[in-house]
Amino acid sequence: MSRLLKLNIFRYNPEDEQSAPHMQEFVLEETDSMTLFIALNRIREEQDPSLQFDFCCRAGICGSCGMVINGRPGLACHTKTRDLPGEITLLPLPIFKLVGDLSVDTGTWFREMYTKTESWIHTNKAFDPTALEERMDNKDAVAIYELERCVECGCCISACGTARLREDFMGAAALNRVARFLIDPRDQRTDRDYYEIIGNDMGIFGCMGLLACEDVCPKHLPLQNQLGFLRRKMGITSIKRLFSK
Amino acid sequence: MQTIYTDFLVVGAGLAGERAAVETAEAGFSAICLSLVPARRSHSSAAQGGMQASLGNSVMGEGDGPDVHFADTVKGSDWGCDQEVARLFADTAPIEMRRLAHWGVPWNRVVPGKSIYYKGGKQFEKVEAEEKEGLIMARSFGGTAKWRTCYTSDGTGHAVMCTMDNRCAEKGVEVHDKTEAIALLQDGETCFGVVARCLRTGELRVYLSKATMIAAGGFGRIYPNTTNAVICDGGAHTMCVATGLVPMGNMEAVQFHPTGIVPTDILVTEGCRGDGGTLLDVDEKRFMNIYEPEKAELASRDVVSRWMTHHMREGHGVKSPYGEHLWLDIRHLGKEHITGKLREVYEICTSFLGVDPIHQLIPVRPTQHYSMGGVRTNKDGAAYGLKGLFAAGEAACWDMHGFNRLGGNSLAETVVAGGIIGRKIAEYLEGSEAEFKTGLINDEVKKQRSRIDALIEGRDGSENVYKVRSAMQDALHKGANIFRTQEGLEKCVADLQEVLIRAKKIGLRSNGKGVNPELAAALKLEGQVKLALMVAYGALMRTESRGSHNREDYPARNDRDWLTRTLAYWKKPEDTLPTLEYEPASTVVEIPPGDRGYGHAKIISADDKKE
Numbered sequence: 001m002s003r004l005l006k007l008n009i010f011r012y013n014p015e016d017e018q019s020a021p022h023m024q025e026f027v028l029e030e031t032d033s034m035t036l037f038i039a040l041n042r043i044r045e046e047q048d049p050s051l052q053f054d055f056c057c058r059a060g061i062c063g064s065c066g067m068v069i070n071g072r073p074g075l076a077c078h079t080k081t082r083d084l085p086g087e088i089t090l091l092p093l094p095i096f097k098l099v100g101d102l103s104v105d106t107g108t109w110f111r112e113m114y115t116k117t118e119s120w121i122h123t124n125k126a127f128d129p130t131a132l133e134e135r136m137d138n139k140d141a142v143a144i145y146e147l148e149r150c151v152e153c154g155c156c157i158s159a160c161g162t163a164r165l166r167e168d169f170m171g172a173a174a175l176n177r178v179a180r181f182l183i184d185p186r187d188q189r190t191d192r193d194y195y196e197i198i199g200n201d202m203g204i205f206g207c208m209g210l211l212a213c214e215d216v217c218p219k220h221l222p223l224q225n226q227l228g229f230l231r232r233k234m235g236i237t238s239i240k241r242l243f244s245k
Numbered sequence: 246m247q248t249i250y251t252d253f254l255v256v257g258a259g260l261a262g263e264r265a266a267v268e269t270a271e272a273g274f275s276a277i278c279l280s281l282v283p284a285r286r287s288h289s290s291a292a293q294g295g296m297q298a299s300l301g302n303s304v305m306g307e308g309d310g311p312d313v314h315f316a317d318t319v320k321g322s323d324w325g326c327d328q329e330v331a332r333l334f335a336d337t338a339p340i341e342m343r344r345l346a347h348w349g350v351p352w353n354r355v356v357p358g359k360s361i362y363y364k365g366g367k368q369f370e371k372v373e374a375e376e377k378e379g380l381i382m383a384r385s386f387g388g389t390a391k392w393r394t395c396y397t398s399d400g401t402g403h404a405v406m407c408t409m410d411n412r413c414a415e416k417g418v419e420v421h422d423k424t425e426a427i428a429l430l431q432d433g434e435t436c437f438g439v440v441a442r443c444l445r446t447g448e449l450r451v452y453l454s455k456a457t458m459i460a461a462g463g464f465g466r467i468y469p470n471t472t473n474a475v476i477c478d479g480g481a482h483t484m485c486v487a488t489g490l491v492p493m494g495n496m497e498a499v500q501f502h503p504t505g506i507v508p509t510d511i512l513v514t515e516g517c518r519g520d521g522g523t524l525l526d527v528d529e530k531r532f533m534n535i536y537e538p539e540k541a542e543l544a545s546r547d548v549v550s551r552w553m554t555h556h557m558r559e560g561h562g563v564k565s566p567y568g569e570h571l572w573l574d575i576r577h578l579g580k581e582h583i584t585g586k587l588r589e590v591y592e593i594c595t596s597f598l599g600v601d602p603i604h605q606l607i608p609v610r611p612t613q614h615y616s617m618g619g620v621r622t623n624k625d626g627a628a629y630g631l632k633g634l635f636a637a638g639e640a641a642c643w644d645m646h647g648f649n650r651l652g653g654n655s656l657a658e659t660v661v662a663g664g665i666i667g668r669k670i671a672e673y674l675e676g677s678e679a680e681f682k683t684g685l686i687n688d689e690v691k692k693q694r695s696r697i698d699a700l701i702e703g704r705d706g707s708e709n710v711y712k713v714r715s716a717m718q719d720a721l722h723k724g725a726n727i728f729r730t731q732e733g734l735e736k737c738v739a740d741l742q743e744v745l746i747r748a749k750k751i752g753l754r755s756n757g758k759g760v761n762p763e764l765a766a767a768l769k770l771e772g773q774v775k776l777a778l779m780v781a782y783g784a785l786m787r788t789e790s791r792g793s794h795n796r797e798d799y800p801a802r803n804d805r806d807w808l809t810r811t812l813a814y815w816k817k818p819e820d821t822l823p824t825l826e827y828e829p830a831s832t833v834v835e836i837p838p839g840d841r842g843y844g845h846a847k848i849i850s851a852d853d854k855k856e
Contacts, residue, residue: 015447015759031566033508033598045711049763050755054282057474059511060596061403062286078596099423099445100760107283107422111414120411121349133343135379136354144351145397148407152285186349 002030005081007039008089009051013100023089024048036069036076036090040102052101060218063151066093066158067102073155075218093158106154113174117197121181122189140185147180147226149219156213156223168202172213172223175204179226182233191237199234246690247450251277251419252674254438254454256426256481259287260402260656261638262460263409263418264663265626265670269456270416272671277419277452279441281476284410284420285403288462288474289659292402293514293589295384295394296657298338302355302380304373305392311335316836317389318654322647323792323802324838325498325810328831330624331645334661341661342381342395349408351397353382363520363586385519386653394653399589402656409660424450427768428693429457429484429634430686436634437681439484440693442768447759449693451686455679456670459485459628459636460663463616467777469718470568471613472505472512481640483772485620486779490630492812492826494621494642496776497783500650500793501727503549505612508567511597512614513590513607515652518542520586522575524553525606526561529572547649547727547793550611554727557610565608572606579603611727615639615655617646617793618780621812626666629812633677635670637662644810647830648792700767701757706750710767713751716744717774725781730797734785741781742821745774779813779823786825787811789849801847804838808851 005028012021026043037058044051056064058077065076068091070084081088096104113119125134156172163169178198181187198204207227214223253269255262258280266276280287301309315335319328346352355377362369362385386394397404413420423444430438430453438453464479465471485491503524504513518524523531524542534541536552544552553571556562562569575583575590580603583591587602594602620636621629622643628634637643638659645658699705724737748771757764789803790796809827816824838851 013759016756033567033600035509035597038508044762048755049711049753050761052760052762055475056282056286057288057291058509059291059593061291061400062282062288062474064282064286080597080599082599103760105423105445107420110283110285111420111422114411114414118415120415125347127344127347129340129344131343133346133381136346136352137379138354138356138382141351141354142398145400145404148351148404149400151403152283184349184351186347 003086004028005030005039006087007043008087009102010091011101012098013050013052014098015100030081034081036079036081037065039081040076052099052103054103061151063153066106066153066155067091068093068158073158073216075153075155078218093154095158095163096154104154106152109154109157110152110173113170113177116170117174117177119177119181121184121187123186124188134186136185140183144180144184147176147183147221150176150221151219153218155216155218159212159216161210161212162206162208166206169206170198170203172227175230176221176223176226179230182230191233192241195234195237195241198230199238204231204234246448248453249277249450250453251275252454253277253456253458253670254452255279255458255460256439257287257459257461257638257640258284258420258422259289259460259462259638260406260409260659261640261663262458263413264660265458265460265637265667266418267409267412267416268664268667269671269674270418272674274671274674277421278413279424279426279439279452280420280422281425281444283422284413285406287406288477289656290403290406291474292656293399294386294656295396295401295653296338296342296405296660297386297389297393297651297653298342298395298657299335299391299393300339300342300381300383300395301391302377303383303392304371305385306383309391309393311339313390314338314393317651318645319836320841321649321651321654322645323649323841324804324808325495325647325791325830327624327644328835329833330643332835333624333665334645334658337661337665338657341664345405345408345660346381348412350405352395353397355380355382386651389651389653405656405660425765426481426484428689429488430689431488431631432682432685433490435632437679440689442765444760444765447761449690451690453681455674455677456633456635458670459620459634459640460638461640463619463639464776465613465616467717467721467773467780468613469715469722470505470510470610472502472510473613478769479773479776480769482620482776483769485628485634486772486775486815487818488631489814489816489818491628491634492621492630492814493776493779494618494644495648495783495811496618496779496813497725497787497794497811498617498648498792499613499725499780500546500615500617501550501611502546502614503553503611504573504609506593506598507565507570507608507610509597510612511593512612513573513593513609515546516587517573517575517590520575520582521578522573525572525574526556527563528561529606532556532561547795550727551795553611563608568610570608570610573609574606575602576604576606615650617648617650618642625669626662627669635666637666642810648794696768697757697764700751700753700764703752705752707752708747708750709754710751710763710770713744713747714766714770714773716747717741717777720744721777721780725784728795728797729784731785734781737781738778738785738822741774741778745771745778745821748774775815775823782823783811783813783825801849803849804851805849805853808838
């Protein structure tokens with residue numbers, strides 16, 4: 001006989017006047033290779049069709065299913081129930097606006113982040129469809145891809161002490177995004193341009209170094225290394241600015 | 246109720262939709278993409294392999310060019326494609342890959358000198374040329390004559406999606422995420438936008454546009470086992486079907502991939518078999534070498550899927566709580582190989598299954614993978630039946646895939662088609678005047694509100710949406726799968742017709758307030774069953790085997806009678822079957838139908854006289 005899992009799930013539907021935030025208990029029989037993706041869908045289809053949660057690729061690639069699983073932000077799709085105790089508590093990610101139950105609005109947050117960091121290649125070169133592609137060192141290409149692996153699940157932001165204290169903190173995902181463009185030879189922005197974006201308390205100087213972002217990142221991105229890299233780079237830029245005044 | 250106006254409206258914010266939106270934005274038009282999820286979560290981002298384009302930079306791609314790519318594509322399609330479109334695609338793909346590089350995609354690049362690669366489990370050596378250093382690299386893929394697939398490590402879709410979405414942000418293309426289009430606005434001649442449901446609040450919203458595009462991906466979720474993301478449910482197709490005017494092309498052409506993992510149907514790459522992995526049955530015995538002595542596990546996707554299903558039917562499947570499956574064995578490749586060259590497979594197995602593929606077998610089964618069918622368009626991406634309506638990507642039947650798609654051609658199609666069709670739409674926007682009929686808009690909104698109220702109140706019945714959906718998926722799985730027969734398809738059609746009656750009697754169990762997911766599922770279910778009927782009925786009528794469409798009772802490819810594309814309409818809402826019409830597969834023929842060089846050999850030639 002398999003285990004009977006007890007899932008305590010946060011419930012609240014802001015669009016329903018009758019609804020008040022509370023925890024609801026569901027009991028479910030565990031099956032082989034069960035993930036939280038399977039468990040939550042089963043609960044919705046068999047027990048409560050109004051339960052809100054987000055999944056999309058269910059393969060750890062898209063980042064939709066970030067939630068707080070037994071106290072820790074993570075992706076529900078690749079969390080296997082057999083790695084969890086028989087009692088599982090699920091809460092929506094903090095910091096992002098709640099849509100309902102376990103579903104939060106990460107889209108708006110990340111869209112604002114693209115705007116703040118001007119998340120695109122800045123170049124004055126025009127594309128020539130008749131020419132060969134511009135050459136690039138494969139090492140650079142691989143290094144850029146390593147940072148571009150972020151799936152925008154929001155776990156790093158939800159686990160961040162500074163982000164809890166100040167709403168305008170850009171967080172690890174944004175700093176990682178800046179680092180991605182900073183190392184891209186196609187982007188013509190200067191260190192000074194980047195300093196304008198992140199050389200403040202909302203950016204690199206806001207981080208308290210608690211390291212949770214990197215601890216919870218499901219893609220194992222080197223988020224603290226990026227912060228260190230940006231701080232060094234921006235520190236030098238800052239000193240240069242002082243002397244050039 | 247909010248009404249939003251834009252020049253160009255895209256239903257979907259994956260690669261095809263965003264690429265087209267960028268094109269129109271650059272021409273000075275406003276563009277909005279609607280998306281069920283934040284933009285970078287679109288299913289495009291899940292593609293790992295890469296994009297085919299005949300750049301010929303790698304030593305293994307020498308001698309490649311658009312002509313070779315075109316020929317591979319036409320053969321792959323089993324001569325079911327529109328050759329004019331395949332030509333357009335093959336010629337444009339190299340330019341689009343270079344454009345993506347300019348926009349920021351970190352393509353892997355050529356590293357000169359010696360390196361090792363594997364083929365059929367054996368090790369080979371190649372030497373990349375010095376003068377090609379830093380140009381876009383390509384990798385090998387099934388069904389291609391040359392190494393032609395451009396890639397960024399094992400996350401091509403994700404990387405291209407990031408760059409495309411960045412480009413959208415730069416060019417001012419808005420993405421309205423958590424928004425689901427539920428009905429087209431049209432007057433019987435022209436489409437002028439959609440009614441949408443906000444997935445943050447549940448409210449209805451009207452979007453008015455001069456041009457509207459369906460770029461919402463495939464509809465794999467009408468099957469119970471699919472590699473598709475949960476958002477690939479055909480919701481956008483159902484809006485087109487509901488008009489009665491817009492036909493779906495070649496719905497019976499459904500591709501199955503041999504190695505979806507059980508239970509979640511996540512794909513593990515063909516590379517496992519390419520590198521020497523084997524398929525085993527319940528007794529842990531190999532079987533592909535019995536059915537296909539020469540190619541064994543390395544036969545084409547369709548062929549392997551067919552034999553796997555056959556073998557399970559013969560009683561050699563492994564029973565599990567999630568249904569029967571077989572095993573994929575890569576243990577003999579060793580730890581170094583598995584955690585190196587097959588890193589992604591290793592991670593999928595450990596993260597999603599809790600299976601360590603270095604020491605354990607991987608449970609796999611053939612799984613629905615790609616929909617060659619979709620909204621039928623001409624070569625400019627304009628949908629049949631309604632002016633101002635366009636489609637691109639997997640959602641469309643443009644039709645460069647015919648009855649079978651080659652690996653690496655789907656992701657490339659999204660961007661190439663998005664670019665080509667985006668330019669055509671910009672021309673259309675330049676020369677057209679919009680007319681929005683307020684009476685029709687009000688009527689459509691009222692109709693949608695009344696549908697929602699009926700579902701919430703259970704006015705038409707109390708059928709359970711998830712149970713009816715399951716019944717639809719089961720019927721398709723049993724009757725319109727890898728193997729198809731007249732008997733199976735007739736039963737499937739009959740079952741689906743019963744499901745259709747039940748789908749009209751859904752009543753919600755929850756209150757339907759706010760973002761309610763049960764309501765979202767209920768709103769599209771009747772349309773999904775109609776799509777399923779188009780698949781099954783189209784397959785029943787097509788008495789031949791072509792590409793992925795396999796009739797056991799008609800094993801030959803019949804060019805004499807079936808060198809055609811099926812057009813499926815749902816003419817009246819009360820109809821119980823789609824209306825099928827046919828058109829020639831291609832009006833321009835560069836390569837006359839011939840042998841593909843793999844798969845089944847029997848062909849009834851178009852030259853054979855009709856009896």
